[in-house]
Amino acid sequence: MMEINEKYKVKITGQENSGQGVSKIDDMIVFVENGLPDDEGEVLITEIKKNYARGRMVSFNQTSSSKQEAPCPFYNECGGCDLQHQLYKDQLAFKEDKIKTALTRIGGFNNVLINKIIFDEQFYYRNKVTLKVDGEQLGFYKRNTNEIVEIDNCIISNEKINEIIKMLKTFVRHYNKNNFKSIMIRYSDALMISVDSRNDKLSSELVAFLINKISNIKSISLNNKIIYGENYIEEKIDNLTFKLSPTSFYQVNINVMKKLYCKTIEYVTKIENKTILDLYCGIGTISILLANHAKSVVGIEMVKSAVDNAIDNLAINGINNVMFIHGKVEKSLDLLEEETVDTIVMDPPRNGVDKKTLDTIIKINPQQIVYISCNPATLARDLKILSEHKYELVEVTPFDMFPQTNHVECVVLLYKKS
Ligand SMILES: C[S@@+](CC[C@H](N)C(=O)[O-])C[C@H]1O[C@@H](n2cnc3c(N)ncnc32)[C@H](O)[C@@H]1O
Structure with a gap:
């Protein structure tokens, strides 16, 4: 019988979904923290459940050729990354x-064409972080806890965000007195800071501090109210401009986002004649990029600030063949059931597309579907339903939108079977 706090000999044979090592002791699966294929040695068991156990390596006889020293000093505690101990080329293969x-x-797809994963910079790529604050502590949550790991640098966030993290540490030390809960920083073309606080009183000190210390801030909000500048920033994609509010979604990795959007457009064939639906459209980036080539586009998005941005983005970019609907896809799509639609592009959140929406998509009967996903498990579940109803999976292109973490993005092309 396996016992907690005991050591056992193991060999790691694979990695599970979140990147942890997988091994077997007798018939029990053991997930090993930061274990990599071909690691061999002793594991200390830290948790035992009915069907599996968890542990961490305490000594090695052999280390995996994938292993590297994690470059971030906070890696072993911080919950932000989970693959820094693995060589980047092997992260991509994983x-x-x-x-x-x-x-x-x-x-149940056995012979799908999965293209080589597309990637860009492996560090300093994030344009947005949400720092947790508690008293004078500022950082990210420890893995699987609500405890803060204090950081003064984050090697997956861009340089400007790192500069601001250092300044915010001083501010929190002097002024926080338990008020702030979290601080969101977003920076790529322009800088936005959004603070969630237990009260609204610190706003004048906060604005004075931030605008004195940090140049070019375009927007500061406190508890969802603008206290300095505008309630949006403007971002550029090629020669197009997009307004973006604090509560609207925007991809976190600009270089990979641009490659992903290019692939999405490439997948929409004979685009000039097409009527396209862009489901879960956010601030309308994909709708507007497609509209430049297509006959017309309708986007659906449930977050009000994002739809308002999307509508403004039409005027800013002189687009007149796109319409946006504010609402949940599962309800709003019913309005379009009778319309003729050539292509549906959909980019849902991690939980994928609900069954009712998939049924409506099948009724709408587009020639082509382009499915963008950040969760392979819900993607596979939804593709199974579509493939059981007249859609053939043509190919999948993975994108490393989130280097050093276990997350991965895909763009998938489906065609109606003839
Ligand atoms: C992964 S983001 C994609 C946004 C956009 N395609 C882009 O590239 O920026 C998913 C978007 O779906 C929206 N959303 C989530 N659930 C939704 C639902 N049930 N109906 C409509 N929009 C939804 C979110 O607010 C978010 O803007």
């Missing part, structure tokens, strides 16, 4: 394999 496994095991 992600390709994770997609293949989900498509096979959940979707």
